[in-house]
Amino acid sequence: MLNRTFGNKQRKLNGKWLMEKKWLRYSKSKDAVYCVNCCLFGGNDGREKTFTSGTSDWKNLSSLLKRHESETCHINASSRAESYLDIQSGKCESINKKLSESSRITVNNNRHILKRIIEIIVLCAKQNIPLRGHTAENSNFDVILTAFAKNDEILSDHLASAHYNAKYTSPDIQNELIGICAEHVKEKITSACRNCPFYAIIVDEATDKSTKEQLSLCVRYVDDNCCVNEEFLGFVECPSIKGTDLCANILSFLQEVDLDILKIRAQCYDGASNMSGKYRGVQALVRERSPHANYVHCKAHCLNLALVHSSNIPCVRTMMSTVQDISFMFDYSAKRLNAFCKELSQDTAARAEMEQRTKLRTLCETRWSSRADALATFKNAFSVVLHALETLQEDGDDKAGQYLGGILRFDFIIALIVAEHLLSSTVALTNLLQKEDNDLLHAVEETKVVVQLLRNERNDADVWDALYDKASNIAAEFDIQPSRPRRAARQNHRANPDVHTVSDYWKVTLFYVFLDHLVQEIESHILSNQDRFAALYLLPKRLHQLQVEMLPAIYAAYAPDIDHTFESFNNEVARWKVRWNIAENRPVRLQETLQKTNKDLYPCIYNILAVLLTMPPTSASCERSFSAIKRIKNYLRSTMRTERMSSLAILHIHKDMDVDISKIINTFASKKGRKLDFF
Structure with a gap:
């Protein structure tokens, strides 16, 4: 520190002041002391500028220090400096941080x-x-x-x-x-x-x-x-x-x-x-x-149309109309439903066959395959329905008497048995068609199974004999004689075959007609072929049926999704055949085949199978969304x-x-x- 002459005496800064005043700082270049708190944290409103601009008046420094410490601006600056040091050392949080934390x-x-x-x-x-x-x-x-x-x-x-x-x-x-x-x-x-x-x-x-x-x-x-x-x-x-x-x-x-x-x-x-x-x-x-x-x-709609058209036989149409009317009659009247439930409670056999149901099922106007369940329920509860209608008739219900006369007929009973049997053969197919993971090829294959089953039943005399015996037993229980309409030589407005027995009459005019019409409708609506269906012969189980003449048609049908030439596609099919000829386990379904197909080795076949799997067999997902509409709106x-x-x-x-x-x-x-x- 430099000496200064004040009068006849040499003066210099006393180092003790720096130890006592923590805020005091000495500048060697200026040979002056400053208040670090005021210099860094002081405002512009302070009147005391001595220690912000620096002073070297060692003679009067003691009094200057005392006066500066009492200044408001120094006290505020020292407080701010102390807060700054506390924030830097982590003893407390800053204002911004406090505001930020509050906002968070x-x-x-x-x-x-x-x-x-x-x-x-x-x-x-x-x-x-x-x-x-x-x-x-x-x-x-x-x-x-x-x-x-x-x-x-x-x-x-x-x-x-x-x-x-x-x-x-x-x-x-x-x-x-x-x-x-x-x-x-x-x-x-x-x-x-x-x-x-x-x-x-x-x-x-x-x-x-x-x-x-x-x-x-x-x-x-x-x-x-x-x-x-x-x-x-x-x-x-x-x-x-x-x-x-x-x-x-x-x-x-x-x-x-x-x-x-x-x-x-x-x-x-x-x-x-x-x-x-x-x-x-x-x-x-x-x-x-x-x-x-x-x-x-939509194949589900196609099947439904097939059932609608094939059920247009007069006796079947009349039977379904009667079943629907009777179901509505018991469903919308408490008095009639009580009569039905009372008769049901007294019939142990019918109650067991109805599987704990207490009401008849109405026939759905749009989903005809579901009618099989409704007809089965009506058939199992036939005796209960008949006795309930008799009770209501005795109680003065004229409509019950009309319906009673309608079901106490052999043509009603035989139509009920045959329609329920044939419709029930399509229930499993209907459920399959409604699944989301189903594909067109599988739907067509299962449809062919149903068609073949119906044809086998047509050629099996035991099937018709069992149906006729079931109808005859129900009729005999209520003293109804198996009968047929009177045959006339010039009858042109109804079935009039030249047969000798009642069984043969209903076999020819009802069972054969219903079954043949159903098979024809299914084949025309569901089994109609498309160019893309030729790709089904690429499935491992069908490869033995794949002919070289089919490849151009398959390639043309899927050309937009095949990025290779026909020659490359032909070579790929050849390798594909060899692969599955030496394979022990062959996939059956289209999805299984796609999962086992290497996209890099067989890009053309992979895309063909993927397109086939993408094609939806039914619009059942939209129908399910309409069910959601009924629940929501x-x-x-x-x-x-x-x-x-x-x-x-x-x-x-x-x-x-x-x-x-x-x-x-x-x-x-x-x-x-x-x-x-x-x-």
């Missing part, structure tokens, strides 16, 4: 509140629980939310203190969150579908409770694991059901979900003219935009808009699919400015 806690609480609200909405949607009620206070949503709040302090405080427009429980917010959740699920499905080289569309239309035409759209695709996926994507309201309008709605929907129309390889609809029309039907219009989208007539919720109904249906149908609530909150918060902070 607020955001976490807000997200927790919205998470609870979304969880309740998703729960209600998946379980088809209506969210609203006659009043907001008594709605299912508010009641469940209040129950959740009892064990959730954060949610409880929010419901009690939040502003009315920041509670996020209003119907508009519910609809918005339902839509976001549905879009989240739909994006999962469409994302998986976009990753596939091709897919199929399944479309059907139906009328909802408010008499609005709803178009159900599903997609079918095969993922990387060779698993078949049939997924529902939503409903579209259709003011018009013309083919052009329906096609426009379908293509617009596919564009909205970002699915490439050119990747469509199959389209499955029912046989209505607006869907299947050759020129102006939906299938023709879609093929104009996507040429490789082959039309598949019932008579109590008939004013629901299509957008909300479609979103609820997506969440309800895909209830096994998880919803990422964190992503839902992020999407909800980023759509527009919110009253609460979620980021």
Whole structure:
């Protein structure tokens, strides 16, 4: 430290002051002392500038130090310096950190509140629980939310203190969150579908409770694991059901979900003219935009049409009408149902055959294969029905007397036995066709099994004898004689074969006619061939039937999905034959074959089999979505808009699919400015 002359004396800085005053700093270059606290943390409003600009007045330094320590600006600066040192050493948190922590806690609480609200909405949607009620206070949503709040302090405080427009429980917010959740699920499905080289569309239309035409759209695709996926994507309201309008709605929907129309390889609809029309039907219009989208007539509808047409025999038609009327009579009258239940309780044998059922089953107007169960129930409860009708007739019920006369006829009994037997042979096929993982080839093969079974029964005399004996035994129990209509030489308006026995008459006019018509209808509707079906000979169990002449047709049918020349395809088929000739275990189903096919070694065959597996055999997935409509949009919720109904249906149908609530909150918060902070 340099000496300074003050009068006749030499003065210099006393080092003791630096030890006592922690805030004092000495600058060797300036030969002056400074207040580090005031220099770094002092404001501009302080009047004392001595120690901010530096001083070397060693003579008066003692008094200057005392005066500076008492200054307000020095005290404030020292306090700020002390706080800074405490923050740096970790003894306390900074203001920014405290503010940031407070903001983080607020955001976490807000997200927790919205998470609870979304969880309740998703729960209600998946379980088809209506969210609203006659009043907001008594709605299912508010009641469940209040129950959740009892064990959730954060949610409880929010419901009690939040502003009315920041509670996020209003119907508009519910609809918005339902839509976001549905879009989240739909994006999962469409994302998986976009990753596939091709897919199929399944479309059907139906009328909802408010008499609005709803178009159900599903997609079918095969993922990387060779698993078949049939997924529902939503409903579209259709003011018009013309083919052009329906096609426009379908293509617009596919564009909205970002699915490439050119990747469509199959389209499955029912046989209505607006869907299947050759020129102006939906299938023709879609093929104009996507040429490789082959039309598949729903095989379940085809089977149903076969049953409808084959059941048009007069005695069968009359029998079914009588069964339906009697079933309705017991179903919609408490008095008549009580009479039926009373007779059933006294008939142990009938009660055992009905398998604990207490009512007759009505005949479904659309699903004719289900009529087999209804006819079987009626047959097993025949004695109960007859005695119940007798009791009601004695009680003055004239309609019961009319129905009693209708069933106490041999033509009714024999028609009931034959129709129930033949319809029951198609039940297993109907159930198979409705499975999502089914494929066209397997459906056709099983249909051929049913056809062959029916033909075998036609040629087996024992089958008819057993049916006739069963009808004769039921008739004998009620003193009904087996009979046939009177034969006339010039009769042209009903069956009039030249047979000698009652059994032969019903065998020729009922059993043969019904069975032959059913086989013919099944063959014409379900077993109709397509160019793509020729690829079934690539299956290992059919390779021995594959002819060289078939290869050009197979190659041409699948050319858009084969990136190799015909010569390469021919060589690949040759290697394919050798592979399965030396293999011990050969797959039977199309899906099993695809799973055992190496995509790199057999790229052409892999794509052909994948396209075949992608083609849907039925539109049962759309029919299942219509069942969801009946549950969601019932008579109590008939004013629901299509957008909300479609979103609820997506969440309800895909209830096994998880919803990422964190992503839902992020999407909800980023759509527009919110009253609460979620980021």
